Amino acid sequence: MKVGVPRALSYYRYFPLWKTLLEEMGAEVRLSSKTGKSLLERGVRECVDDICVPVKLYFGHILDLEDVDYVFVSRLVSVEKGNGDTYTCPKLIGLPDMIKSSLPDIPIAEFVVDINSRSLLSSAKELAEKIGVRKTKARPALENAIHCQKRYEAMLLSGLTPEEAMGLVFEGDKGEDAEIEAPESGDIKIALVGHEYLIFDPYLGHNITGKLRKLGARVCLQSEIPENLIREEIEKYPKISWSYEKELLGAASIFLNSPDVDGIIFVMGFACGPDSIISEIITREVRKPGHPPIINIVLDEHTGEAGVLTRVEAFCDLVRMSKVKARKDSSPTTGLFKQ
Numbered sequence: 001m002k003v004g005v006p007r008a009l010s011y012y013r014y015f016p017l018w019k020t021l022l023e024e025m026g027a028e029v030r031l032s033s034k035t036g037k038s039l040l041e042r043g044v045r046e047c048v049d050d051i052c053v054p055v056k057l058y059f060g061h062i063l064d065l066e067d068v069d070y071v072f073v074s075r076l077v078s079v080e081k082g083n084g085d086t087y088t089c090p091k092l093i094g095l096p097d098m099i100k101s102s103l104p105d106i107p108i109a110e111f112v113v114d115i116n117s118r119s120l121l122s123s124a125k126e127l128a129e130k131i132g133v134r135k136t137k138a139r140p141a142l143e144n145a146i147h148c149q150k151r152y153e154a155m156l157l158s159g160l161t162p163e164e165a166m167g168l169v170f171e172g173d174k175g176e177d178a179e180i181e182a183p184e185s186g187d188i189k190i191a192l193v194g195h196e197y198l199i200f201d202p203y204l205g206h207n208i209t210g211k212l213r214k215l216g217a218r219v220c221l222q223s224e225i226p227e228n229l230i231r232e233e234i235e236k237y238p239k240i241s242w243s244y245e246k247e248l249l250g251a252a253s254i255f256l257n258s259p260d261v262d263g264i265i266f267v268m269g270f271a272c273g274p275d276s277i278i279s280e281i282i283t284r285e286v287r288k289p290g291h292p293p294i295i296n297i298v299l300d301e302h303t304g305e306a307g308v309l310t311r312v313e314a315f316c317d318l319v320r321m322s323k324v325k326a327r328k329d330s331s332p333t334t335g336l337f338k339q
Contacts, residue, residue, distance in 0.1 A: 005022075025128055032062075033061075074112075211312050
């Protein structure tokens with residue numbers, strides 16, 4: 001049984017879980033190709049127009065998986081227990097339905113994550129039944145998959161990118177961006193806030209992490225913040241129901257109040273409603289005078305690498321000038337030239 005996994009959206013957060021679960025059930029896991037121009041263009045052609053670019057890209061990855069029995073697609077409804085209603089992005093909730101509607105000939109093996117309504121074990125049993133595996137395999141497969149996922153998340157906490165961490169989790173694999181080494185030192189520290197499937201996609205994200213490192217910046221990733229600190233921070237903003245957007249808000253708030261962070265880059269996808277709202281909240285309510293500068297970089301299928309590099313370079317220059325000005329303002333003075 002060959003099951004394809006698209007290298008997009010939930011891949012960057014949950015692939016160790018998906019891969020281990022499927023392999024423990026006896027399936028051979030096949031990944032779609034790395035994102036490229038033709039793959040993205042193919043997804044844009046097959047997807048509806050008025051939707052965010054990560055979903056368009058997902059369609060391209062679905063179509064790239066040709067020689068498989070099933071394509072694994074996750075339906076992420078709720079991923080956390082909360083006092084109120086908590087959901088993911090509406091597009092992640094309805095992703096399998098969009099694919100069935102636009103690509104009816106694609107055989108889908110769906111896995112539902114709805115923490116508030118059902119157990120992961122029940123979803124694992126349904127997945128096993130779909131791909132023709134005995135349900136008794138679901139429990140041990142899920143236990144091993146969760147263990148693997150926890151190892152992966154521990155590596156992300158150490159500052160590794162998703163591809164670097166996956167290369168270590170799956171012995172013998174090479175992280176696709178592992179050749180980029182973070183400098184031991186740098187004159188500025190830039191925090192990256194945004195969804196993994198935007199920042200770390202090698203084509204869509206234009207390797208922002210690598211560009212910052214080459215410009216001499218130390219990069220701090222959102223995934224380095226422990227989950228308990230994020231939870232404590234987002235308690236200040238109790239009325240937001242989108243789980244992943246709350247993470248962005250909590251991470252941005254922590255970075256803005258960190259004395260060693262010199263600047264923040266918020267990466268968002270064009271036509272993403274939840275990200276647009278969170279960006280406004282960060283700009284209007286979270287950021288205060290004296291906080292480090294922050295810039296929004298919006299990505300879509302038309303975004304060019306040169307444009308991203310120009311904005312990243314300009315932001316690094318701005319951050320350096322801000323640091324110089326802050327040092328001058330804090331320098332002792334005799335008062336002779338005070339205005």
